[in-house]
Amino acid sequence: MAVLKYASEAILNLFRPPVTTSYPAAPIEYPDGARGHIEITIDECIGCGMCVRCCPCGTLSVDRNAGTWSINRFDCIACGYCVEKCPKKCLHMIEGYQTPDAAKGEVTYTKSPEVLEAERKKREEAAAKAAAAKAAAVAKAAEKAAEN
Ligand code: SF4
Numbered sequence: 505m506a507v508l509k510y511a512s513e514a515i516l517n518l519f520r521p522p523v524t525t526s527y528p529a530a531p532i533e534y535p536d537g538a539r540g541h542i543e544i545t546i547d548e549c550i551g552c553g554m555c556v557r558c559c560p561c562g563t564l565s566v567d568r569n570a571g572t573w574s575i576n577r578f579d580c581i582a583c584g585y586c587v588e589k590c591p592k593k594c595l596h597m598i599e600g601y602q603t604p605d606a607a608k609g610e611v612t613y614t615k616s617p618e619v620l621e622a623e624r625k626k627r628e629e630a631a632a633k634a635a636a637a638k639a640a641a642v643a644k645a646a647e648k649a650a651e652n
């Protein structure tokens with residue numbers, strides 16, 4: 505009976521389309537809901553670290569001052585939590601799987617020099633403003649003390 509079953513299956517398969525594809529010669533079609541891999545629009549990242557804190561694999565790191573965001577793709581399970589939690593919506597789940605490699609290297613994305621420069625200026629301006637406000641408060645307190 506088993507032989508008959510396999511024989512009929514083999515004959516039917518002669519008339520069915522192949523279940524395999526010619527990838528990479530032909531483009532691959534990803535099924536609905538396929539998770540792929542994470543990409544970042546780095547210039548929009550504010551370095552809040554929310555993605556780092558929510559990642560169950562500890563595969564992300566962020567350096568706000570250096571303007572970098574790093575991922576070890578070999579440790580990522582493509583759960584999508586980081587995409588969900590990012591307040592700037594600058595993380596995206598992109599079709600396409602991790603390409604094989606000989607080393608488990610980390611990939612680091614760095615903000616463009618223009619954005620880094622603009623952020624540096626903004627930080628300096630905020631620091632100058634805070635210092636001026638502090639100096640004004642100290643002067644006001646000294647003035648008040650002199651009046652009494
Ligand atoms: S998809 Fe999941 S495992 Fe991958 S970096 Fe984001 S939170 Fe971490």
Ligand code: SF4
Pocket residue numbers: 544548549550551552553554555556566573589590591592593594595
């Ligand atoms: S959650 Fe988004 S904005 Fe915050 S550090 Fe991660 S990628 Fe950047």
